[in-house]
Amino acid sequence: xxxxxxxxxxxxxxxxxxxxxxxxxxxxxxxxxxxxxxxxxxxxxxxxxxxxxxxxxxxxxxxxxxxxxxxxxxxxxxxxxxxxxxxxxxxxxxxxxxxxxxxxxxxxxxxxxxxxxxxxxxxxxxxxxxxxxxxxxxxxxxxxxxxxxxxxxxxxxxxxxxxxxxxxxxxxxxxxxxxxxxxxxxxxxx
Numbered sequence: 001x002x003x004x005x006x007x008x009x010x011x012x013x014x015x016x017x018x019x020x021x022x023x024x025x026x027x028x029x030x031x032x033x034x035x036x037x038x039x040x041x042x043x044x045x046x047x048x049x050x051x052x053x054x055x056x057x058x059x060x061x062x063x064x065x066x067x068x069x070x071x072x073x074x075x076x077x078x079x080x081x082x083x084x085x086x087x088x089x090x091x092x093x094x095x096x097x098x099x100x101x102x103x104x105x106x107x108x109x110x111x112x113x114x115x116x117x118x119x120x121x122x123x124x125x126x127x128x129x130x131x132x133x134x135x136x137x138x139x140x141x142x143x144x145x146x147x148x149x150x151x152x153x154x155x156x157x158x159x160x161x162x163x164x165x166x167x168x169x170x171x172x173x174x175x176x177x178x179x180x181x182x183x184x185x186x187x188x189x190x
Contacts, residue, residue: 016149033059033067038076038100047080047099051087061088068098075107076100117159118151128160 036057041048044056050068054061071077080097087093101107120128120136120143127135128143134153138146143160151158170178 028063030067033057033063034071034076037064037067037071041077041098041100047097049083049085049095049097051085051095053098068096072098078105116156118154118156120151120158120160122160122162130154132156 036059037053040053040056048056050061050065053068054064057064068077072079077098078101080099082094082096084092085095087095119131122128122142127137129135130151130153132151132154134151136152142162143158148158148160150156
């Protein structure tokens with residue numbers, strides 16, 4: 001059974017966001033935005049990408065994009081492939097095409113999307129190299145110790161991989177002892 005569209009919340013926030021973000025999200029007119037998107041897609045009779053929807057409605061894409069996923073979860077809209085379109089920075093990017101679910105069209109719950117984490121790796125107490133191609137310096141410790149949960153470069157969940165401990169160089173005596181059968185140490189090693 002699909003969620004009731006009337007019970008979808010106001011603005012979207014994370015539990016870790018400050019109170020000011022929660023207060024601002026409570027003032028977002030989500031039901032109005034849902035209604036505007038639905039009316040536009042029905043009226044136009046064609047599928048649109050988020051940037052086109054935001055231009056037609058004269059709302060920022062950040063107000064539209066998360067609503068599309070919520071509308072998909074309740075069965076109002078469906079993904080209809082992808083195409084290249086101008087993003088808000090006037091760059092051509094591949095974007096999801098959204099359309100109204102037709103009467104009688106089967107409603108299938110969209111699969112849960114799991115974001116693959118951005119792995120951060122540190123080598124020899126230097127900067128942290130990220131999977132998204134950035135370098136970040138942390139004064140001390142690991143990102144997790146500073147309560148960093150998301151990558152500063154790509155926004156994905158962060159997974160830090162601690163550096164491997166440096167191996168202590170073996171002494172000449174330890175190298176010789178490693179080659180001898182157990183229990184047979186030369187006098188000079190005893």
